[in-house]
Amino acid sequence: MIPRERCTYSAIVDRPPLILPNRGRVVVWTIVNLEFWDISRPMARQVLPAPTGQVLLPDVPNWSWHEYGMRVGVWRFLELFAHLKIRPTLSINARVCEEYERVARAARDAGWEFMGHAWEQMPIHQVADQAAMIGKSLDTLERFTGKRPMGWLGPGLTETEKTPDLLAAAGIKYIGDWVYDDEPTEIHTAHGPLITLPYTVELNDIPMMLVQHHESAYFMQRCIDSFERLYREGSERAKIMAIAIHPYISGQPHRIKYLEAVYEHINRHAGALHWTGTEILEWYLAARRNQ
Protein backbone atom coordinates (compact mmCIF):
# COMPACT_ATOMS: atom_id res chain seq x y z
CA MET A 1 0.00 0.00 0.00
CA ILE A 2 1.26 3.48 -0.73
CA PRO A 3 0.88 6.11 2.03
CA ARG A 4 -2.24 7.67 0.44
CA GLU A 5 -4.06 4.39 0.73
CA ARG A 6 -3.23 4.26 4.41
CA CYS A 7 -4.16 7.81 5.35
CA THR A 8 -5.67 10.80 3.56
CA TYR A 9 -4.29 14.31 3.83
CA SER A 10 -5.45 16.26 6.89
CA ALA A 11 -4.52 19.83 7.83
CA ILE A 12 -3.86 20.20 11.56
CA VAL A 13 -6.01 23.35 11.72
CA ASP A 14 -9.05 21.37 10.59
CA ARG A 15 -8.90 18.94 13.54
CA PRO A 16 -10.35 19.46 17.02
CA PRO A 17 -7.55 19.97 19.55
CA LEU A 18 -6.33 17.09 21.68
CA ILE A 19 -6.07 17.97 25.37
CA LEU A 20 -3.44 16.78 27.86
CA PRO A 21 -4.24 16.09 31.53
CA ASN A 22 -3.33 18.59 34.28
CA ARG A 23 -2.82 21.56 31.95
CA GLY A 24 -0.04 19.77 30.13
CA ARG A 25 1.18 21.52 27.00
CA VAL A 26 3.98 19.49 25.48
CA VAL A 27 4.82 15.82 25.82
CA VAL A 28 8.52 15.23 25.41
CA TRP A 29 9.15 11.78 23.96
CA THR A 30 12.79 10.79 24.38
CA ILE A 31 14.00 7.92 22.23
CA VAL A 32 17.39 6.29 22.74
CA ASN A 33 18.50 4.13 19.80
CA LEU A 34 20.66 1.06 20.42
CA GLU A 35 21.97 -0.79 17.38
CA PHE A 36 24.03 -3.74 16.29
CA TRP A 37 26.41 -3.03 13.41
CA ASP A 38 27.60 -6.18 11.64
CA ILE A 39 31.34 -5.81 10.96
CA SER A 40 31.08 -8.01 7.86
CA ARG A 41 28.92 -5.40 6.06
CA PRO A 42 29.37 -1.68 5.23
CA MET A 43 28.83 0.37 8.39
CA ALA A 44 25.41 1.99 8.90
CA ARG A 45 27.04 5.43 9.22
CA GLN A 46 30.57 6.73 8.87
CA VAL A 47 32.44 9.49 10.65
CA LEU A 48 35.57 8.93 8.61
CA PRO A 49 35.53 7.76 5.01
CA ALA A 50 38.69 5.88 4.01
CA PRO A 51 41.44 7.82 2.21
CA THR A 52 40.57 8.16 -1.52
CA GLY A 53 36.99 7.15 -0.69
CA GLN A 54 37.57 3.38 -0.93
CA VAL A 55 34.89 1.16 0.62
CA LEU A 56 36.51 -0.64 3.54
CA LEU A 57 35.58 -4.18 4.54
CA PRO A 58 36.05 -4.63 7.38
CA ASP A 59 35.54 -0.99 8.34
CA VAL A 60 37.19 -1.11 11.73
CA PRO A 61 37.49 2.65 12.36
CA ASN A 62 33.78 3.29 11.91
CA TRP A 63 32.77 0.09 13.67
CA SER A 64 34.79 1.10 16.70
CA TRP A 65 33.43 4.66 16.59
CA HIS A 66 29.95 3.18 16.96
CA GLU A 67 31.14 0.64 19.55
CA TYR A 68 32.27 3.55 21.75
CA GLY A 69 28.61 4.38 22.24
CA MET A 70 27.94 0.96 23.76
CA ARG A 71 31.08 0.88 25.86
CA VAL A 72 31.04 4.46 27.11
CA GLY A 73 28.43 6.81 25.67
CA VAL A 74 25.28 4.99 26.75
CA TRP A 75 26.34 5.12 30.39
CA ARG A 76 26.23 8.89 30.19
CA PHE A 77 22.61 8.60 29.01
CA LEU A 78 21.73 6.19 31.80
CA GLU A 79 23.18 8.52 34.39
CA LEU A 80 21.43 11.58 32.95
CA PHE A 81 17.98 10.00 32.76
CA ALA A 82 18.30 8.36 36.18
CA HIS A 83 19.14 11.75 37.61
CA LEU A 84 16.18 13.38 35.81
CA LYS A 85 13.83 10.47 36.65
CA ILE A 86 12.90 10.24 32.96
CA ARG A 87 12.16 6.87 31.38
CA PRO A 88 13.10 7.09 27.69
CA THR A 89 11.74 4.77 25.04
CA LEU A 90 14.44 2.41 23.84
CA SER A 91 14.50 1.75 20.13
CA ILE A 92 16.58 -1.40 20.15
CA ASN A 93 17.82 -3.85 17.54
CA ALA A 94 16.79 -7.14 19.16
CA ARG A 95 20.25 -8.58 18.61
CA VAL A 96 21.55 -6.04 21.15
CA CYS A 97 19.92 -8.16 23.89
CA GLU A 98 22.37 -10.92 22.98
CA GLU A 99 25.48 -9.01 21.91
CA TYR A 100 25.30 -6.20 24.48
CA GLU A 101 23.29 -7.87 27.22
CA ARG A 102 24.88 -5.63 29.84
CA VAL A 103 23.52 -2.49 28.18
CA ALA A 104 20.05 -3.91 27.51
CA ARG A 105 19.86 -5.07 31.14
CA ALA A 106 20.71 -1.62 32.44
CA ALA A 107 17.93 -0.07 30.35
CA ARG A 108 15.45 -2.73 31.42
CA ASP A 109 16.36 -2.29 35.09
CA ALA A 110 15.92 1.47 34.72
CA GLY A 111 12.35 0.89 33.54
CA TRP A 112 12.82 2.14 29.97
CA GLU A 113 10.19 1.08 27.43
CA PHE A 114 11.53 -1.32 24.81
CA MET A 115 10.38 -0.56 21.27
CA GLY A 116 11.10 -2.90 18.35
CA HIS A 117 13.83 -1.67 15.99
CA ALA A 118 14.43 -4.71 13.76
CA TRP A 119 16.99 -7.44 14.37
CA GLU A 120 20.06 -5.48 13.35
CA GLN A 121 20.86 -2.17 11.69
CA MET A 122 20.22 -2.37 7.95
CA PRO A 123 17.48 -1.06 5.63
CA ILE A 124 14.38 -3.21 6.02
CA HIS A 125 14.22 -3.46 2.22
CA GLN A 126 17.27 -5.74 2.35
CA VAL A 127 15.74 -8.20 4.81
CA ALA A 128 14.82 -11.40 2.94
CA ASP A 129 11.92 -12.45 5.17
CA GLN A 130 10.52 -9.38 6.84
CA ALA A 131 7.69 -11.13 8.70
CA ALA A 132 10.12 -13.64 10.21
CA MET A 133 12.57 -10.88 11.18
CA ILE A 134 9.78 -8.88 12.87
CA GLY A 135 8.57 -11.98 14.74
CA LYS A 136 12.05 -12.95 15.86
CA SER A 137 12.81 -9.40 17.03
CA LEU A 138 9.61 -9.06 19.04
CA ASP A 139 9.99 -12.55 20.54
CA THR A 140 13.54 -11.74 21.61
CA LEU A 141 12.51 -8.48 23.25
CA GLU A 142 9.55 -10.16 24.94
CA ARG A 143 11.78 -12.89 26.36
CA PHE A 144 14.24 -10.31 27.60
CA THR A 145 11.80 -7.88 29.23
CA GLY A 146 8.80 -10.09 29.93
CA LYS A 147 6.60 -7.79 27.85
CA ARG A 148 5.65 -7.82 24.18
CA PRO A 149 6.71 -4.47 22.64
CA MET A 150 3.87 -2.09 21.71
CA GLY A 151 5.94 0.08 19.38
CA TRP A 152 8.25 -0.17 16.41
CA LEU A 153 10.73 2.04 14.57
CA GLY A 154 12.29 0.90 11.29
CA PRO A 155 16.09 1.05 11.01
CA GLY A 156 16.65 4.52 9.56
CA LEU A 157 12.80 4.65 9.65
CA THR A 158 12.77 2.42 6.57
CA GLU A 159 9.63 0.63 5.45
CA THR A 160 8.50 -1.25 2.41
CA GLU A 161 4.95 -0.98 1.14
CA LYS A 162 3.90 -3.91 3.31
CA THR A 163 5.77 -3.17 6.56
CA PRO A 164 2.84 -1.56 8.44
CA ASP A 165 0.65 -4.58 7.55
CA LEU A 166 3.26 -7.00 8.88
CA LEU A 167 3.73 -4.96 12.04
CA ALA A 168 0.01 -4.80 12.75
CA ALA A 169 -0.24 -8.55 12.18
CA ALA A 170 2.56 -9.07 14.70
CA GLY A 171 0.65 -7.11 17.35
CA ILE A 172 2.45 -3.77 17.11
CA LYS A 173 0.24 -0.85 18.16
CA TYR A 174 2.31 2.21 17.25
CA ILE A 175 5.13 3.11 14.85
CA GLY A 176 7.59 6.01 14.65
CA ASP A 177 8.42 5.93 10.94
CA TRP A 178 5.86 8.51 9.85
CA VAL A 179 7.31 11.88 10.86
CA TYR A 180 4.48 13.79 9.20
CA ASP A 181 2.62 15.42 12.07
CA ASP A 182 2.83 16.94 15.57
CA GLU A 183 0.07 14.62 16.78
CA PRO A 184 -0.45 10.87 16.73
CA THR A 185 -2.52 9.70 13.76
CA GLU A 186 -4.20 6.49 12.74
CA ILE A 187 -3.26 4.71 9.54
CA HIS A 188 -4.93 1.81 7.80
CA THR A 189 -3.32 -1.63 7.46
CA ALA A 190 -4.48 -5.00 6.19
CA HIS A 191 -4.68 -6.09 9.83
CA GLY A 192 -6.49 -3.17 11.44
CA PRO A 193 -5.44 0.32 12.44
CA LEU A 194 -1.96 1.32 13.52
CA ILE A 195 -1.09 4.54 15.35
CA THR A 196 1.78 6.77 14.21
CA LEU A 197 3.60 8.71 16.93
CA PRO A 198 5.51 11.85 15.93
CA TYR A 199 9.09 10.65 15.96
CA THR A 200 11.59 13.13 14.56
CA VAL A 201 14.22 13.60 11.89
CA GLU A 202 14.66 17.24 12.97
CA LEU A 203 15.63 16.81 16.65
CA ASN A 204 17.67 13.75 15.83
CA ASP A 205 21.42 13.54 16.16
CA ILE A 206 21.88 11.49 12.96
CA PRO A 207 20.57 14.07 10.46
CA MET A 208 21.93 16.93 12.56
CA MET A 209 25.43 15.71 13.28
CA LEU A 210 26.18 13.05 10.64
CA VAL A 211 24.27 14.35 7.61
CA GLN A 212 24.09 18.12 8.12
CA HIS A 213 27.36 18.32 10.10
CA HIS A 214 26.19 20.88 12.62
CA GLU A 215 28.27 21.95 15.61
CA SER A 216 27.50 20.08 18.84
CA ALA A 217 25.93 23.12 20.49
CA TYR A 218 23.38 23.51 17.74
CA PHE A 219 21.54 20.45 19.02
CA MET A 220 20.67 22.41 22.16
CA GLN A 221 19.63 25.50 20.21
CA ARG A 222 17.38 23.59 17.81
CA CYS A 223 15.70 21.63 20.62
CA ILE A 224 15.07 24.79 22.61
CA ASP A 225 13.74 26.67 19.57
CA SER A 226 11.39 23.75 18.83
CA PHE A 227 10.28 23.44 22.42
CA GLU A 228 9.49 27.13 22.74
CA ARG A 229 7.36 27.12 19.62
CA LEU A 230 5.52 23.93 20.58
CA TYR A 231 5.06 25.13 24.15
CA ARG A 232 3.34 28.23 22.81
CA GLU A 233 1.12 26.17 20.54
CA GLY A 234 0.53 23.76 23.42
CA SER A 235 -1.68 26.31 25.19
CA GLU A 236 -4.34 25.52 22.58
CA ARG A 237 -3.69 21.94 21.58
CA ALA A 238 -1.48 19.13 22.83
CA LYS A 239 1.89 18.89 21.15
CA ILE A 240 4.35 16.00 21.10
CA MET A 241 8.06 16.73 20.81
CA ALA A 242 10.37 13.80 20.17
CA ILE A 243 14.11 13.89 20.85
CA ALA A 244 16.02 11.06 19.17
CA ILE A 245 19.55 10.25 20.30
CA HIS A 246 22.24 7.65 19.72
CA PRO A 247 24.95 6.85 22.28
CA TYR A 248 27.77 7.00 19.71
CA ILE A 249 26.74 10.55 18.76
CA SER A 250 25.13 12.42 21.67
CA GLY A 251 27.01 10.25 24.20
CA GLN A 252 30.31 11.82 23.15
CA PRO A 253 32.05 13.88 25.88
CA HIS A 254 31.80 17.05 23.80
CA ARG A 255 28.06 16.63 23.11
CA ILE A 256 26.55 15.34 26.35
CA LYS A 257 26.45 18.73 28.05
CA TYR A 258 24.20 20.12 25.31
CA LEU A 259 21.78 17.27 25.81
CA GLU A 260 21.77 17.93 29.56
CA ALA A 261 21.08 21.60 28.88
CA VAL A 262 18.06 20.74 26.72
CA TYR A 263 16.37 18.91 29.60
CA GLU A 264 17.32 21.63 32.06
CA HIS A 265 15.58 24.14 29.85
CA ILE A 266 12.49 22.03 29.30
CA ASN A 267 12.10 21.18 32.96
CA ARG A 268 11.86 24.83 33.92
CA HIS A 269 8.43 24.87 32.23
CA ALA A 270 5.18 23.82 33.91
CA GLY A 271 3.19 21.60 31.62
CA ALA A 272 6.14 19.81 30.04
CA LEU A 273 5.55 16.07 30.45
CA HIS A 274 8.02 13.25 29.86
CA TRP A 275 6.20 10.19 28.58
CA THR A 276 7.10 6.90 26.92
CA GLY A 277 5.63 5.82 23.59
CA THR A 278 3.04 3.60 25.25
CA GLU A 279 1.98 6.39 27.59
CA ILE A 280 1.45 8.66 24.58
CA LEU A 281 -0.46 5.93 22.78
CA GLU A 282 -2.79 5.27 25.69
CA TRP A 283 -3.45 8.97 26.22
CA TYR A 284 -4.16 9.46 22.52
CA LEU A 285 -6.61 6.60 22.30
CA ALA A 286 -8.52 7.97 25.29
CA ALA A 287 -8.27 11.65 24.29
CA ARG A 288 -9.58 10.86 20.83
CA ARG A 289 -12.61 9.10 22.28
CA ASN A 290 -13.39 12.14 24.42
CA GLN A 291 -13.29 14.61 21.55
Add this chain to the structure above:
Amino acid sequence: MLPTERLEFSVIPHRRRLSLPGGARLVVWVIVNVEEWDPTQAMPRTVLTPPGGGAPMPDIPNWAWHEYGNRVGFWRILEVLDQHTIRAVLAINGSAIARYEPIARAGLDRGWEFIGHAFTQRSMQKVEDEREDIRKTAASIRTVTGKSPRGWLGPGLTETWETPDLLAEEGYEYVCDWVLDDQPVRLKTRAKPIVSIPYTQECNDVAMMLIQHHKAGEYYDRAVDQFEQLYGDAAASARIMALVVHPYIMGAPHRLKYLRRALARIREYPDVLFWTGEEILDWYLVQSPPP
Protein backbone atom coordinates in the same frame (compact mmCIF):
# COMPACT_ATOMS: atom_id res chain seq x y z
CA MET B 1 17.52 28.59 -27.74
CA LEU B 2 20.72 29.30 -25.83
CA PRO B 3 20.40 31.71 -22.88
CA THR B 4 22.65 34.15 -24.69
CA GLU B 5 20.21 34.17 -27.59
CA ARG B 6 17.33 35.01 -25.30
CA LEU B 7 18.80 38.18 -23.85
CA GLU B 8 21.60 40.68 -24.40
CA PHE B 9 24.22 41.04 -21.73
CA SER B 10 23.43 44.20 -19.79
CA VAL B 11 24.99 45.82 -16.73
CA ILE B 12 22.66 47.11 -14.07
CA PRO B 13 24.11 50.65 -13.54
CA HIS B 14 23.85 51.45 -17.25
CA ARG B 15 20.11 50.86 -17.50
CA ARG B 16 17.38 53.45 -17.48
CA ARG B 17 16.18 54.13 -13.94
CA LEU B 18 13.20 52.15 -12.70
CA SER B 19 11.00 54.02 -10.22
CA LEU B 20 8.45 52.62 -7.80
CA PRO B 21 5.27 54.44 -6.79
CA GLY B 22 5.26 56.70 -3.76
CA GLY B 23 9.02 56.99 -3.67
CA ALA B 24 9.40 53.34 -2.59
CA ARG B 25 12.87 51.88 -3.12
CA LEU B 26 12.50 48.19 -3.13
CA VAL B 27 9.95 45.42 -3.69
CA VAL B 28 10.05 42.24 -1.62
CA TRP B 29 8.08 39.26 -2.84
CA VAL B 30 7.55 36.11 -0.82
CA ILE B 31 7.14 32.81 -2.62
CA VAL B 32 5.70 29.78 -0.77
CA ASN B 33 6.38 26.52 -2.59
CA VAL B 34 3.80 23.77 -2.15
CA GLU B 35 4.61 20.43 -3.69
CA GLU B 36 3.30 16.91 -3.87
CA TRP B 37 5.95 14.20 -3.59
CA ASP B 38 4.98 10.96 -5.27
CA PRO B 39 5.71 8.14 -2.78
CA THR B 40 6.34 5.70 -5.65
CA GLN B 41 9.28 7.77 -6.96
CA ALA B 42 12.65 8.80 -5.52
CA MET B 43 12.14 11.75 -3.17
CA PRO B 44 13.18 15.17 -4.56
CA ARG B 45 15.19 15.91 -1.36
CA THR B 46 16.13 13.85 1.67
CA VAL B 47 16.90 14.65 5.30
CA LEU B 48 17.88 11.12 6.27
CA THR B 49 19.85 8.56 4.29
CA PRO B 50 19.26 4.83 4.90
CA PRO B 51 21.69 2.99 7.22
CA GLY B 52 24.50 1.55 5.14
CA GLY B 53 23.71 3.77 2.15
CA GLY B 54 21.88 3.00 -1.06
CA ALA B 55 18.49 4.34 -2.11
CA PRO B 56 15.85 1.75 -1.16
CA MET B 57 12.33 2.37 -2.44
CA PRO B 58 9.80 3.31 -1.25
CA ASP B 59 11.33 6.09 0.84
CA ILE B 60 8.65 6.55 3.48
CA PRO B 61 10.66 8.57 6.05
CA ASN B 62 11.56 11.32 3.62
CA TRP B 63 8.08 11.30 2.11
CA ALA B 64 6.64 11.77 5.61
CA TRP B 65 9.14 14.51 6.45
CA HIS B 66 7.93 16.51 3.44
CA GLU B 67 4.28 15.73 4.12
CA TYR B 68 4.68 17.35 7.56
CA GLY B 69 5.00 20.68 5.79
CA ASN B 70 1.56 20.43 4.26
CA ARG B 71 -0.18 18.98 7.33
CA VAL B 72 1.42 21.27 9.93
CA GLY B 73 4.21 23.60 8.71
CA PHE B 74 2.22 25.52 6.10
CA TRP B 75 -0.24 26.70 8.74
CA ARG B 76 2.54 28.21 10.83
CA ILE B 77 3.91 30.10 7.84
CA LEU B 78 0.40 31.28 7.02
CA GLU B 79 0.01 32.76 10.49
CA VAL B 80 3.25 34.73 10.12
CA LEU B 81 2.31 36.08 6.69
CA ASP B 82 -1.14 37.04 8.01
CA GLN B 83 0.42 38.86 10.96
CA HIS B 84 2.47 40.94 8.55
CA THR B 85 -0.41 41.32 6.07
CA ILE B 86 1.71 39.91 3.27
CA ARG B 87 0.04 38.42 0.23
CA ALA B 88 2.42 35.71 -0.90
CA VAL B 89 2.87 33.95 -4.21
CA LEU B 90 1.93 30.28 -4.09
CA ALA B 91 4.12 28.26 -6.43
CA ILE B 92 2.15 25.03 -6.48
CA ASN B 93 2.39 21.74 -8.33
CA GLY B 94 -0.75 21.21 -10.41
CA SER B 95 -1.38 17.88 -8.70
CA ALA B 96 -1.11 19.51 -5.25
CA ILE B 97 -4.12 21.75 -5.91
CA ALA B 98 -6.62 18.93 -5.42
CA ARG B 99 -4.51 16.87 -3.01
CA TYR B 100 -3.99 19.75 -0.59
CA GLU B 101 -7.27 21.55 -1.18
CA PRO B 102 -7.24 23.33 2.24
CA ILE B 103 -3.93 24.95 1.30
CA ALA B 104 -5.21 26.16 -2.07
CA ARG B 105 -8.33 27.50 -0.37
CA ALA B 106 -6.26 29.35 2.26
CA GLY B 107 -4.26 31.00 -0.53
CA LEU B 108 -7.38 31.89 -2.48
CA ASP B 109 -9.13 33.37 0.58
CA ARG B 110 -6.20 35.71 1.11
CA GLY B 111 -5.86 36.85 -2.46
CA TRP B 112 -2.48 35.23 -2.94
CA GLU B 113 -1.21 34.85 -6.47
CA PHE B 114 -1.01 31.28 -7.80
CA ILE B 115 1.82 30.50 -10.22
CA GLY B 116 2.56 27.30 -12.11
CA HIS B 117 5.18 25.02 -10.57
CA ALA B 118 4.77 22.08 -12.97
CA PHE B 119 2.22 19.33 -12.52
CA THR B 120 4.49 17.15 -10.34
CA GLN B 121 7.73 17.80 -8.49
CA ARG B 122 10.40 16.50 -10.86
CA SER B 123 12.86 18.02 -13.31
CA MET B 124 11.30 19.52 -16.44
CA GLN B 125 13.95 17.56 -18.33
CA LYS B 126 12.29 14.32 -17.18
CA VAL B 127 8.76 15.38 -18.15
CA GLU B 128 7.59 13.45 -21.23
CA ASP B 129 5.37 16.11 -22.77
CA GLU B 130 6.41 19.49 -21.49
CA ARG B 131 3.67 21.48 -23.19
CA GLU B 132 1.01 19.17 -21.80
CA ASP B 133 2.50 19.52 -18.30
CA ILE B 134 2.46 23.31 -18.57
CA ARG B 135 -1.14 23.28 -19.80
CA LYS B 136 -2.35 20.82 -17.17
CA THR B 137 -0.79 22.92 -14.45
CA ALA B 138 -2.59 26.05 -15.67
CA ALA B 139 -5.86 24.10 -15.87
CA SER B 140 -5.48 22.92 -12.24
CA ILE B 141 -4.89 26.45 -11.07
CA ARG B 142 -7.92 27.70 -12.99
CA THR B 143 -10.11 25.27 -11.08
CA VAL B 144 -9.33 27.25 -7.91
CA THR B 145 -8.77 30.82 -9.04
CA GLY B 146 -10.85 30.95 -12.20
CA LYS B 147 -7.87 32.56 -13.94
CA SER B 148 -4.87 31.27 -15.84
CA PRO B 149 -1.61 31.73 -13.95
CA ARG B 150 0.62 34.49 -15.28
CA GLY B 151 3.85 33.23 -13.71
CA TRP B 152 5.85 30.01 -13.71
CA LEU B 153 8.60 28.47 -11.61
CA GLY B 154 10.17 25.20 -12.75
CA PRO B 155 10.62 22.44 -10.14
CA GLY B 156 14.10 23.12 -8.79
CA LEU B 157 14.12 25.95 -11.40
CA THR B 158 14.71 23.34 -14.13
CA GLU B 159 14.16 24.10 -17.80
CA THR B 160 14.79 22.54 -21.19
CA TRP B 161 16.05 24.63 -24.11
CA GLU B 162 12.41 25.10 -25.04
CA THR B 163 10.72 25.95 -21.75
CA PRO B 164 10.46 29.75 -22.13
CA ASP B 165 9.04 29.30 -25.64
CA LEU B 166 6.39 26.87 -24.45
CA LEU B 167 5.50 29.09 -21.50
CA ALA B 168 5.04 32.14 -23.73
CA GLU B 169 3.01 30.14 -26.25
CA GLU B 170 0.77 28.86 -23.46
CA GLY B 171 0.07 32.36 -22.18
CA TYR B 172 2.44 32.66 -19.24
CA GLU B 173 3.82 36.19 -18.90
CA TYR B 174 6.69 35.77 -16.46
CA VAL B 175 9.18 33.12 -15.38
CA CYS B 176 11.22 32.75 -12.16
CA ASP B 177 13.94 30.31 -13.22
CA TRP B 178 16.50 32.91 -14.26
CA VAL B 179 18.17 34.22 -11.13
CA LEU B 180 20.53 36.45 -13.12
CA ASP B 181 19.55 39.96 -12.04
CA ASP B 182 18.11 42.22 -9.32
CA GLN B 183 15.59 43.68 -11.79
CA PRO B 184 13.10 42.14 -14.20
CA VAL B 185 14.41 41.59 -17.74
CA ARG B 186 12.82 40.32 -20.96
CA LEU B 187 13.67 36.99 -22.54
CA LYS B 188 13.14 36.39 -26.26
CA THR B 189 10.99 33.40 -27.14
CA ARG B 190 9.50 31.94 -30.34
CA ALA B 191 6.34 33.82 -29.39
CA LYS B 192 6.30 37.19 -27.65
CA PRO B 193 8.96 37.92 -25.01
CA ILE B 194 8.51 36.63 -21.47
CA VAL B 195 9.58 38.63 -18.41
CA SER B 196 12.08 37.13 -15.97
CA ILE B 197 11.36 38.29 -12.40
CA PRO B 198 14.21 37.93 -9.87
CA TYR B 199 13.60 34.79 -7.85
CA THR B 200 16.36 33.55 -5.52
CA GLN B 201 18.57 30.58 -4.79
CA GLU B 202 20.29 32.65 -2.08
CA CYS B 203 17.43 33.52 0.26
CA ASN B 204 15.90 30.11 -0.32
CA ASP B 205 15.46 27.56 2.45
CA VAL B 206 16.18 24.56 0.20
CA ALA B 207 19.63 25.80 -0.72
CA MET B 208 20.45 27.11 2.76
CA MET B 209 19.12 24.31 4.96
CA LEU B 210 19.16 21.17 2.82
CA ILE B 211 22.23 21.68 0.66
CA GLN B 212 24.48 24.04 2.59
CA HIS B 213 23.22 22.72 5.94
CA HIS B 214 23.14 26.05 7.71
CA LYS B 215 21.61 26.63 11.10
CA ALA B 216 18.06 27.98 11.04
CA GLY B 217 19.26 31.42 12.18
CA GLU B 218 21.12 31.85 8.90
CA TYR B 219 17.79 32.44 7.18
CA TYR B 220 17.32 35.60 9.26
CA ASP B 221 20.93 36.75 8.98
CA ARG B 222 21.08 36.26 5.25
CA ALA B 223 17.68 37.82 4.56
CA VAL B 224 18.61 40.93 6.52
CA ASP B 225 22.09 41.20 4.97
CA GLN B 226 20.59 40.77 1.50
CA PHE B 227 17.92 43.32 2.25
CA GLU B 228 20.29 45.96 3.60
CA GLN B 229 22.54 45.75 0.56
CA LEU B 230 19.68 45.84 -1.94
CA TYR B 231 18.03 48.71 -0.07
CA GLY B 232 21.26 50.67 -0.47
CA ASP B 233 21.61 49.70 -4.14
CA ALA B 234 18.02 50.76 -4.76
CA ALA B 235 18.86 54.43 -4.20
CA ALA B 236 19.98 54.42 -7.84
CA SER B 237 17.13 52.40 -9.33
CA ALA B 238 14.42 50.06 -8.00
CA ARG B 239 15.40 46.55 -6.97
CA ILE B 240 13.44 43.34 -6.41
CA MET B 241 14.18 40.97 -3.53
CA ALA B 242 12.70 37.48 -3.29
CA LEU B 243 12.28 35.39 -0.14
CA VAL B 244 11.53 31.73 -0.70
CA VAL B 245 10.08 29.27 1.80
CA HIS B 246 8.93 25.66 1.74
CA PRO B 247 6.47 24.52 4.43
CA TYR B 248 8.48 21.39 5.25
CA ILE B 249 11.60 23.44 5.93
CA MET B 250 10.78 26.88 7.39
CA GLY B 251 7.53 25.50 8.83
CA ALA B 252 9.45 23.26 11.26
CA PRO B 253 8.89 24.52 14.83
CA HIS B 254 12.56 25.36 15.30
CA ARG B 255 12.87 27.43 12.13
CA LEU B 256 9.71 29.51 12.02
CA LYS B 257 10.86 32.33 14.27
CA TYR B 258 13.74 33.19 11.99
CA LEU B 259 11.32 33.80 9.13
CA ARG B 260 9.06 35.84 11.40
CA ARG B 261 11.96 37.98 12.58
CA ALA B 262 13.25 38.57 9.07
CA LEU B 263 9.84 39.77 7.88
CA ALA B 264 9.39 41.93 10.98
CA ARG B 265 12.73 43.61 10.37
CA ILE B 266 11.97 44.36 6.72
CA ARG B 267 8.46 45.55 7.60
CA GLU B 268 10.04 48.36 9.66
CA TYR B 269 10.88 50.20 6.42
CA PRO B 270 7.99 52.31 5.13
CA ASP B 271 9.53 52.63 1.67
CA VAL B 272 9.58 48.91 0.98
CA LEU B 273 6.67 47.29 -0.85
CA PHE B 274 5.49 43.72 -0.45
CA TRP B 275 4.08 42.75 -3.83
CA THR B 276 3.06 39.62 -5.66
CA GLY B 277 4.78 38.58 -8.89
CA GLU B 278 1.99 39.93 -11.07
CA GLU B 279 2.15 43.30 -9.33
CA ILE B 280 5.86 43.40 -10.12
CA LEU B 281 5.11 42.37 -13.70
CA ASP B 282 2.42 45.01 -14.27
CA TRP B 283 4.64 47.72 -12.81
CA TYR B 284 7.57 46.64 -14.95
CA LEU B 285 5.50 46.58 -18.14
CA VAL B 286 4.61 50.24 -17.52
CA GLN B 287 8.13 51.28 -16.48
CA SER B 288 9.70 49.51 -19.39
CA PRO B 289 7.08 49.16 -22.12
CA PRO B 290 7.59 46.45 -24.74
CA PRO B 291 9.59 47.81 -27.67
